[in-house]
Amino acid sequence: xxxxxxxxxxxxxxxxxxxxxxxxxxxxxxxxxxxxxxxxxxxxxxxxxxxxxxxxxxxxxxxxxxxxxxxxxxxxxxxxxxxxxxxxxxxxxxxxxxxxxxxxxxxxxxxxxxxxxxxxxxxxxxxxxxxxxxxxxxxxxxxxxxxxxxxxxxxxxxxxxxxxxxxxxxxxxxxxxxxxxxxxxxxxxxxxxxxxxxxxxxxxxxxxxxxxxxxxxxxxxxxxxxxxxxxxxxxxxxxxxxxxxxxxxxxxxxxxxxxxxxxxxxxxxxxxxxxxxxxxxxxxxxxxxxxxxxxxxxxxxxxxxxxxxxxxxxxxxxxxxxxxxxxxxxxxxxxxxxxxxxxxxxxxxxxxxxxxxxxxxxxxxxxxxxxxxxxxxxxxxxxxxxxxxxxxxxxxxxxxxxxxxxxxxxxxxxxxxxxxxxxxxxxxxxxxxxxxxxx
Amino acid sequence: xxxxxxxxxxxxxxxxxxxxxxxxxxxxxxxxxxxxxxxxxxxxxxxxxxxxxxxxxxxxxxxxxxxxxxxxxxxxxxxxxxxxxxxxxxxxxxxxxxxxxxxxxxxxxxxxxxxxxxxxxxxxxxxxxxxxxxxxxxxxxxxxxxxxxxxxxxxxxxxxxxxxxxxxxxxxxxxxxxxxxxxxxxxxxxxxxxxxxxxxxxxxxxxxxxxxxxxxxxxxxxxxxxxxxxxxxxxxxxxxxxxxxxxxxxxxxxxxxxxxxxxxxxxxxxxxxxxxxxxxxxxxxxxxxxxxxxxxxxxxxxxxxxxxxxxxxxxxxxxxxxxxxxxxxxxxxxxxxxxxxxxxxxxxxxxxxxxxxxxxxxxxxxxxxxxxxxxxxxxxxxxxxxxxxxxxxxxxxxxxxxxxxxxxxxxxxxxxxxxxxxxxxxxxxxxxxxxxxxx
Numbered sequence: 023x024x025x026x027x028x029x030x031x032x033x034x035x036x037x038x039x040x041x042x043x044x045x046x047x048x049x050x051x052x053x054x055x056x057x058x059x060x061x062x063x064x065x066x067x068x069x070x071x072x073x074x075x076x077x078x079x080x081x082x083x084x085x086x087x088x089x090x091x092x093x094x095x096x097x098x099x100x101x102x103x104x105x106x107x108x109x110x111x112x113x114x115x116x117x118x119x120x121x122x123x124x125x126x127x128x129x130x131x132x133x134x135x136x137x138x139x140x141x142x143x144x145x146x147x148x149x150x151x152x153x154x155x156x157x158x159x160x161x162x163x164x165x166x167x168x169x170x171x172x173x174x175x176x177x178x179x180x181x182x183x184x185x186x187x188x189x190x191x192x193x194x195x196x197x198x199x200x201x202x203x204x205x206x207x208x209x210x211x212x213x214x215x216x217x218x219x220x221x222x223x224x225x226x227x228x229x230x231x232x233x234x235x236x237x238x239x240x241x242x243x244x245x246x247x248x249x250x251x252x253x254x255x256x257x258x259x260x261x262x263x264x265x266x267x268x269x270x271x272x273x274x275x276x277x278x279x280x281x282x283x284x285x286x287x288x289x290x291x292x293x294x295x296x297x298x299x300x301x302x303x304x305x306x307x308x309x310x311x312x313x314x315x316x317x318x319x320x321x322x323x324x325x326x327x328x329x330x331x332x333x334x335x336x337x338x339x340x341x342x343x344x345x346x347x348x349x350x351x352x353x354x355x356x357x358x359x360x361x362x363x364x365x366x367x368x369x370x371x372x373x374x375x376x377x378x379x380x381x382x383x384x385x386x387x388x389x390x391x392x393x394x395x396x397x398x399x400x401x402x403x404x405x406x407x408x409x410x411x412x413x414x415x416x417x418x419x420x421x422x423x424x425x426x427x428x429x430x431x432x433x434x435x436x437x438x439x440x441x442x443x444x445x446x447x448x449x450x451x452x453x454x455x456x457x458x459x460x461x
Numbered sequence: 462x463x464x465x466x467x468x469x470x471x472x473x474x475x476x477x478x479x480x481x482x483x484x485x486x487x488x489x490x491x492x493x494x495x496x497x498x499x500x501x502x503x504x505x506x507x508x509x510x511x512x513x514x515x516x517x518x519x520x521x522x523x524x525x526x527x528x529x530x531x532x533x534x535x536x537x538x539x540x541x542x543x544x545x546x547x548x549x550x551x552x553x554x555x556x557x558x559x560x561x562x563x564x565x566x567x568x569x570x571x572x573x574x575x576x577x578x579x580x581x582x583x584x585x586x587x588x589x590x591x592x593x594x595x596x597x598x599x600x601x602x603x604x605x606x607x608x609x610x611x612x613x614x615x616x617x618x619x620x621x622x623x624x625x626x627x628x629x630x631x632x633x634x635x636x637x638x639x640x641x642x643x644x645x646x647x648x649x650x651x652x653x654x655x656x657x658x659x660x661x662x663x664x665x666x667x668x669x670x671x672x673x674x675x676x677x678x679x680x681x682x683x684x685x686x687x688x689x690x691x692x693x694x695x696x697x698x699x700x701x702x703x704x705x706x707x708x709x710x711x712x713x714x715x716x717x718x719x720x721x722x723x724x725x726x727x728x729x730x731x732x733x734x735x736x737x738x739x740x741x742x743x744x745x746x747x748x749x750x751x752x753x754x755x756x757x758x759x760x761x762x763x764x765x766x767x768x769x770x771x772x773x774x775x776x777x778x779x780x781x782x783x784x785x786x787x788x789x790x791x792x793x794x795x796x797x798x799x800x801x802x803x804x805x806x807x808x809x810x811x812x813x814x815x816x817x818x819x820x821x822x823x824x825x826x827x828x829x830x831x832x833x834x835x836x837x838x839x840x841x842x843x844x845x846x847x848x849x850x851x852x853x854x855x856x857x858x859x860x861x862x863x864x865x866x867x868x869x870x871x872x873x874x875x876x877x878x879x880x881x882x883x884x885x886x887x888x889x890x891x892x893x894x895x896x897x898x899x900x
Contacts, residue, residue, distance in 0.1 A: 111550035
């Protein structure tokens, strides 16, 4: 495999993987302060000195600690498409800052030593943290590469927005969850997706013959990455070009609907489905359905493949407060600033969660009793919390009981959220309980 | 030369060239209506059919008529960096629409047949046209790939904004126009730029050994393009990487300060100079000095090289009304919405124009008696008009006598403005006189 494609594969996987790259890391990575991209002076100077350059693609820009710079600069390395906020005035979020939050203590999973909320920020390599309670910002924090006018890679939180768009189209009767994918995308009739239902794709219970075995040079993940790369294909390349061509090559392995299997290609297939049904690509849908009506402050953007297809499985970069607006409209079940942006049934369906039995087969140790629904993760905890999640610590965490939305951007050294959940999920619960006690 | 680099060279040149590509065109290109990118359905469908694809880089996306789509979609094909508008509310431009403008007649250069303003729009393959008079929008028109929420390639108008930033730094005493470039950028000491003054770079009266002979595979333009491409370099590439490394290789040919020679590399050198002096790259300077304080509606963006350097000579894409704001602040000599954004001397210097004798040597047939100052074109006509100009018909035309700013985005089949000036410059003068008669 040409090295350029292999390197793009690493990027693509890092945007979406659930942990495959943990093994890339040393046992003791630099801590948050030492790995701060400003401290390391990445890409500073005119030109930056060679040892401060992060370039496309030779410098492996998604390796730690470089990734702590890269997560705020995706568009400078790859072609992207705009998620327009429109051109009107933004809709301001009110503030009710609570300085007590920093002092909240919680006990990390698997630990006996309490940690404060403030300590968790560095422990989690946090780049941005926003907490909304009763519709007001009670906590806001920026670090590393991010500030309030910046944008950060959302990683696999992109999937949840793709899933939300699909759920909106289902509620509007434009998309039938029980329809076979082949009836909507005839080009997928001979692939694994063709015989799956839209709902199975949305919930990732498709049975796909899809390997992420990096040791195998013929593993499907390499073909997927080669197809998805927006970089020019090598002259001798003869494989599929773009997400849509790749999806047609995926074969079935087993029975759909039985087990949850986290595969990014489901999100790309869902992106295709909602584009075909709506006549708009995912970036346009995000703009029309979410970015414009919620009065966002900043355009967001999505990476694209070589044919301009937005990466529905992991390509979004956005501002912290703008993802807070997305969280609010979920928490408020489609209501936003006096308007009903989508049916309450949309949020109800996602909030209810998916098939716990199917989910349990995937063996997520930090998410016991959880489920996955419409590309959102459900904790099925005492507060009924659910979340969009992306590798390296990205989350939109929605706690309906505490009327709380929490958004975190991070650049944790390892990709898997199983590493960062122990100092995160108990912290979120502690903040939720603290805020409820104030009500 | 590897074909990928050659193709990028075509893109780069098309963004900046003064006419080299005229010979690429057939004698009778499709007219504006027939070449409308919406009519041709470029990049429509999920996925677009093969004959509707415009991709990076094999499909030669800057060839006519594809370029009529591409000029609004640069970021989907290349890495870019943001020119932030900030996150506040935009500053609305007031309207005083005048429907009489469409009926204004003028006589194109070299013709006996009058043409109406409205007819000129299609004749010039206009994508966007904005006229401001006495600070209010009197005319606004979108066509082809552009609408009011879209962005269009500014081509070499980028140079004028780079020149404006330099002039601002001169007025603030941060940059000495008489300083030798080598005193600011020691890395350029052994290049042609080292012995030139900053002013000579700003006015493009440097004497550079720089060939744009496309028939010569060793012509400098190919090396420049290879260095500037943000695409991964071929494995066997050993030339300069990025704008700054390339500039160090340019040799002197003749005496600086004698003749105007339109060379994009002067703008890249100036971009380096103002970045070194200010500590900010050109995109950040544009944001801080123009986009944020003029209350723009949209972020703009710039293409970057492989090291993240914004293309100061041609990389900007922006919204139509936002370039109108830039024109207004020039017309009003730094005043905008009750603030003084830069010294009146900045606009005075640019408006006064440059060395007519040096300019005459370049032989621009449609610009007799003109000059070039701080990367702005001066017509030295009866109204004292001057302009930012870019290939394929881009302009910010400022008429101080008529208190008029006119912004045009276009996708004319041939690059050279000498083809489009005959149906443009007399039209601008006619509109200016019409508006003055109303005062």
